[in-house]
Amino acid sequence: MAIARKNNIHIIGNPDAPQTLVFGHGFGIDQTSFKEVVTAFTDDYKIVLYDNVGGGKSDIAAFSFNRYATTDGYVKDIADIIQELGLTNVTFVGHSVSGMIGLLTSLQYPGIFERLIMIGSSPRYLNDEEQDYIGGFNQQSLNDLYAAMESNYHAWASGFSALAMNQPQRPELAAGFAASLTAIRADIAIAVARSIFQLDHRDALQHVKIPVLILQTADDIAVPGAVSEYMEARIPNSTRIKVQTTGHFPHMSAPQEVVSAIKTFL
Amino acid sequence: MTSWDSKALSFINQTSRWDKEKHIGSFLTFSINLLRTLLHANITLQIEFQDEFTARVKNAYPEYLEDMVLDPEPIKKMLYSNAFKTIYWPAIPPPNHNVLKDLLQAFSSSVIIPLHTEPANSMILLGWSEPVEMTAAFQECIETMRIRLKEIITHSQQHSHFQRVAARFSAIMHAMPHAIIFINNDGYSGWVNQPAAELLELSGAGEQLPAILSDAMMQLRSRATNAEEIYQEAMQLFSSPANVITNWEWKFDYPTEKKYNVICMPVSSQQVSGRLWIFEAV
Numbered sequence: 011m012a013i014a015r016k017n018n019i020h021i022i023g024n025p026d027a028p029q030t031l032v033f034g035h036g037f038g039i040d041q042t043s044f045k046e047v048v049t050a051f052t053d054d055y056k057i058v059l060y061d062n063v064g065g066g067k068s069d070i071a072a073f074s075f076n077r078y079a080t081t082d083g084y085v086k087d088i089a090d091i092i093q094e095l096g097l098t099n100v101t102f103v104g105h106s107v108s109g110m111i112g113l114l115t116s117l118q119y120p121g122i123f124e125r126l127i128m129i130g131s132s133p134r135y136l137n138d139e140e141q142d143y144i145g146g147f148n149q150q151s152l153n154d155l156y157a158a159m160e161s162n163y164h165a166w167a168s169g170f171s172a173l174a175m176n177q178p179q180r181p182e183l184a185a186g187f188a189a190s191l192t193a194i195r196a197d198i199a200i201a202v203a204r205s206i207f208q209l210d211h212r213d214a215l216q217h218v219k220i221p222v223l224i225l226q227t228a229d230d231i232a233v234p235g236a237v238s239e240y241m242e243a244r245i246p247n248s249t250r251i252k253v254q255t256t257g258h259f260p261h262m263s264a265p266q267e268v269v270s271a272i273k274t275f276l
Numbered sequence: 277m278t279s280w281d282s283k284a285l286s287f288i289n290q291t292s293r294w295d296k297e298k299h300i301g302s303f304l305t306f307s308i309n310l311l312r313t314l315l316h317a318n319i320t321l322q323i324e325f326q327d328e329f330t331a332r333v334k335n336a337y338p339e340y341l342e343d344m345v346l347d348p349e350p351i352k353k354m355l356y357s358n359a360f361k362t363i364y365w366p367a368i369p370p371p372n373h374n375v376l377k378d379l380l381q382a383f384s385s386s387v388i389i390p391l392h393t394e395p396a397n398s399m400i401l402l403g404w405s406e407p408v409e410m411t412a413a414f415q416e417c418i419e420t421m422r423i424r425l426k427e428i429i430t431h432s433q434q435h436s437h438f439q440r441v442a443a444r445f446s447a448i449m450h451a452m453p454h455a456i457i458f459i460n461n462d463g464y465s466g467w468v469n470q471p472a473a474e475l476l477e478l479s480g481a482g483e484q485l486p487a488i489l490s491d492a493m494m495q496l497r498s499r500a501t502n503a504e505e506i507y508q509e510a511m512q513l514f515s516s517p518a519n520v521i522t523n524w525e526w527k528f529d530y531p532t533e534k535k536y537n538v539i540c541m542p543v544s545s546q547q548v549s550g551r552l553w554i555f556e557a558v
Contacts, residue, residue, distance in 0.1 A: 074329035077345055083330065086345040089378075118344060119378065217340075 013094045017087060018067040021095070022048065023057035029099045029276075030056040034088065036106025036130070037206055038171075038191040038199070039259075040066025043105070046265030050273070060091060062108070064198045075201055081209060084111045089119045101125040101276065105261060106132075106232065107206045113245075114211060116220055126218070127272055129225045130258050132233045133241060134210040143212070144236040152207050159203060163196035173231050176257030183262055215244040222248040223275040225268065229256040249275065280417035283314045287421050291428060304432040308335045308400065311421060319383065319403035322429070324396050325352065333379075341379065350375040355390045355399065362418055363388040364410045376401065385410070389422050393430045395437055400425060450481060455536075455555035457493070458543065459486050466550075475555060493553075501527045518542060526555070 013019065020041065023031075031051055033044045041059035048057050061068040062084055063077075077083035088111060092100060102123045104112035109131025116123045135145045136152065147155075158166045171188035172181075191199065222245050226238035242250040251271045255264035291307050304322070312320040321336040323346065331348035333341050354363070354375050365386040371377040379401060380386055385408040389400040408414070449456055455472035466489040473481040476492035497506050506526060513519050524538040539554040 072329060074327050076326035076332070077330035080343050080345075082332070082343045082345040086347070090347075117340065214340075 013090055016063060016069045016072045017060040017091060018069075019091065019095075020059045021056065022059070023052040023055050025056055027054055027056045029054070029101065030058060030097045032058045032060075032088075032092070032097070032100055032102050034060070034102065034104040034108030034112060035062065035065070036104075036108055036258075037202060038065070038167075038194065039105075039187060040190065042066075043190075043259065043262055044103075047261050047268055047272070050269040056097075058091070058095065058097065063087060064202055065194055070195070070198075073198055078202060078205065080205055081107065081111050081114060081211075084108070085115045085118055088112065088115045089122060092119075092122055099124055101127065103127040103129070103272065104131065105129040106258065107209075110209070110211055113218060113222070114214060117214055117217055120219065123220055125221050125223070125275070127223045127225065127275060128241070129261055129268065130227055130230055130233050131224070131241070132237045133212045133215055135207045135232065136210070143240065144234055146232065146234045146237065147207065155207070156200065156204060159196070159200045163199065164192050167191035167199075174258045175263070176229055176231065177255075177263050180263070183259070186262075187259070212240075212244070215241060216246070218245045218248075220247070221275075223271065224248055224250040225260060225271055226250055226252050227255055227257060227260045228252070230258045232258045251275075280411075280413040284417040284420040287311065287314055288424050291424055304428055305335045307425065307428045309337065311400070311402070311425075312337055315402060316404070317402040318405045319379070319401070321379070321401050323351065323399045323401060325398065326396055344379075346376075346378070351399070355388070358390075360390045360392060362390070362415070362422060364415060364418075366407060366410050379403070384408070387418055389418065389425065391422070391426045391429055393426060393433055395433060398429050398433075446482070453557075455553075457489060457553040457555075458550055459489055459553075460548065460550040462549075472553075472555070497526075499528060499530065501529050513540060 018041070033041065033048065035041055035043050040061045044059065048059070051057060063069065064073045074083070088102070100123050102112040102115070102125075104110070104127070106129070109128030110133060112123065112126050113128065116126055132145065134143065135147050137143060137145050137148050168188050171191055172184040175184040175187050177183045224238050224241050224245070226235060228235070238250055242248050251274070253260040253264055253267045253271060255267060257263055261268045287310060290310055308320050308322060311317070319337060321341055322334045323331050324334050325331050325348050328348065331346040331351055333344040333346070336342040336344070365388070368374060368380050368383055368386055374380065376386070376388070380403055382405070383403040384406055385404045387402040387410075389402070391398045391400065449469045452469060453471065455475040456469045457466070457472045457476070459466045463486055466484045466486045468476065468478060468481055468484055468489065470481040476489070476496055478484060478488070478492055497503055500506055502525065506524075509521065509524055513521050520541040522539045524540065526536045526538050528534045535558050536555045537558050539556075541552050543550050543552050
């Protein structure tokens with residue numbers, strides 16, 4: 011199946027289980043970032059893991075700067091995965107931008123998911139002073155970020171990984187993230203970062219029709235706590251749980267807490 | 277005149293006025309919206325075939341479909357198997373025979389208008405919630421609108437293509453350390469990059485009238501310490517328009533001591549004829 015190679019799809023867990031969990035990773039990492047979480051669900055769920063095109067072990071030849079200029083290209087990829095694999099009764103677990111991609115997929119393809127879990131996701135990273143919205147970044151800080159990525163991508167990856175992981179007691183986590191970031195072709199990473207940091211899907215939140223769990227961490231450089239509160243207030247039928255860890259990657263830094271939160275929701 | 281004739285005429289009239297009176301950036305959006313209003317469609321959108329992996333929805337109504345990505349291959353296959361002619365679906369085919377099923381859920385009728393345009397092919401999709409009788413007069417109306425739509429999309433795509441090209445070349449030229457001055461032979465246009473604007477003490481970079489550039493060049497020459505030598509070289513240079521000069525020294529004492537290696541060469545292509553000056557500080 012071409013899509014299996016394109017997105018490096020792996021299906022694990024219980025193949026006869028009536029329910030499926032699909033895990034979507036965030037920017038700069040891949041499906042292996044969920045390894046500590048998925049083991050808790052292998053008995054009772056069919057589990058689908060994949061890499062976003064451009065990252066992990068996906069087919070780099072399938073990357074298109076046009077298709078992935080916005081999150082819509084990834085939305086189509088998820089819809090293709092679900093349809094090609096004939097998955098039903100699906101709960102989508104999306105970290106960071108994949109949480110928002112999952113949300114948009116549920117809107118463009120009604121009925122595709124039963125539930126949605128968003129880990130450290132944001133509908134907009136840019137502050138919007140006119141609407142009193144705190145996204146965490148102003149345009150100047152994002153421009154500086156793009157400039158740093160463009161001038162020396164490897165140096166940027168090393169610095170950014172430590173800030174985003176925010177686990178000073180466990181430097182191996184930041185080192186792993188840095189290695190994963192630097193494995194991505196720099197031009198692709200920069201284009202994807204731009205499309206993520208400039209997105210604005212705040213208007214989509216109110217239209218969500220499925221139950222949503224929002225997982226929030228503390229001291230997340232990419233997603234301030236105010237963003238999770240904003241999403242909870244606007245997504246009908248949403249629940250927010252604070253995970254007791256710092257940084258943008260709770261599924262890597264505190265997997266058992268994430269597992270407990272997901273189980274409560276499921 | 278049938279009511280379909282009158283709708284086709286109205287489309288042509290209104291889109292003809294719009295491209296004269298309004299900005300090109302919103303011309304296509306306006307035209308597709310007008311199509312929806314005139315034909316009482318419930319869904320209208322453009323699908324742009326951007327590359328082998330990307331067919332992107334543009335100018336969509338309902339708006340939530342905007343930017344949706346589709347796989348181009350099955351759609352292109354359908355268009356080419358219909359010889360790139362307009363496809364009329366008085367009834368929507370079943371989902372397993374409909375490559376546009378993700379867009380046409382809960383619709384009864386549809387028209388698909390392929391448009392062969394450069395640099396990217398497009399198609400326009402129209403859909404109706406209630407069944408539409410697609411009579412010969414209706415189809416004639418659509419075909420008339422199709423011709424105008426092709427002009428509109430070509431116009432809009434070329435405009436945005438040229439805007440991108442112009443922006444890219446401007447950025448490159450302004451980033452060059454040399455002062456670059458181009459004076460068009462048409463007498464109406466000239467162009468300078470940022471270092472050239474500073475050298476010539478102009479108010480800004482970019483498009484400049486040749487008269488202003490010539491005046492500024494003359495003043496620059498008069499400030500040179502070897503102005504007489506420059507003048508003699510210039511006389512020889514301009515005696516034959518095909519002449520090229522390189523390693524031409526222009527020296528200045530004021531405001532700081534500076535020397536430039538100057539290149540002056542004709543630029544001649546099908547669309548452009550003029551002279552390019554490059555000042556390299558040494």
